[in-house]
Amino acid sequence: MQPDRANAALMETPSVLQVEGLHTQLGGQWLHKGIDFSIGRGEVVALIGGSGTGKSVLLRECIGLSRPTRGRVRLFGKDICELSRENLNQVRGRYGVLFQEGALFSSLSVAENVAAPLVEHTTLPLKLRNEVVAMKIRLAGLPMDACDKRPSELSGGMKKRAALARALALEPELLFLDEPTSGLDPISAREFDHLLRVLCDSLGLTALMATHDLDTLWGMVDRVIVLHGGKVIADGPVKEVAELDHEWIRAYFSAHSRSR
Numbered sequence: 001m002q003p004d005r006a007n008a009a010l011m012e013t014p015s016v017l018q019v020e021g022l023h024t025q026l027g028g029q030w031l032h033k034g035i036d037f038s039i040g041r042g043e044v045v046a047l048i049g050g051s052g053t054g055k056s057v058l059l060r061e062c063i064g065l066s067r068p069t070r071g072r073v074r075l076f077g078k079d080i081c082e083l084s085r086e087n088l089n090q091v092r093g094r095y096g097v098l099f100q101e102g103a104l105f106s107s108l109s110v111a112e113n114v115a116a117p118l119v120e121h122t123t124l125p126l127k128l129r130n131e132v133v134a135m136k137i138r139l140a141g142l143p144m145d146a147c148d149k150r151p152s153e154l155s156g157g158m159k160k161r162a163a164l165a166r167a168l169a170l171e172p173e174l175l176f177l178d179e180p181t182s183g184l185d186p187i188s189a190r191e192f193d194h195l196l197r198v199l200c201d202s203l204g205l206t207a208l209m210a211t212h213d214l215d216t217l218w219g220m221v222d223r224v225i226v227l228h229g230g231k232v233i234a235d236g237p238v239k240e241v242a243e244l245d246h247e248w249i250r251a252y253f254s255a256h257s258r259s260r
Contacts, residue, residue, distance in 0.1 A: 063080075140168065
């Protein structure tokens, strides 16, 4: 499915995230050359592209950590580039982020990592905050004896789950995930995919993830957006995108053949 058709199909769905005419220049080179897409409430969407296409940069622009050179990013209908610091912090309370490699604070325990957004953005009393932290840790599928462990004491899969628990701390409506299954063995990766899909469906979450994991694409996303040459070259259900006659798309999906 081509990008204009996919975006037209979403017009009747309230958009949680809209990227409009986004251009990004880095080191004198244009990384993004006019990116447009929308994500409707409740969708789980994957962002794919070759190395150096700016997937992680685009995610950072979507959450307000970086500013595009031109264009607009709307989160929950608000242009995040025009928001004051106070209003941007309010918007940030409505989404969670799972950074690549988890980005947990190495000097803090799992429970302290999960509590960090609550300390920063809420005034919950300690007892209630501890109850929320415990609930999020269980929700992410971690045993309660992980609470007092440092990230260095966790396996790769447990680190991902701890980072997910932290991303869920503020009851977000939207999740951003950067390579959520990178570094995991195949079994742990599929378990994490299943957990994420169950959470999105049961909690009504919207998710945008940058990924290179083809099993994730086939197994749990609703839509895939393809970045190539600084633009969105395809946007639609995985099966439809995989069948498009484009050299890069053919090469990408030929690395993983499976019968339907």
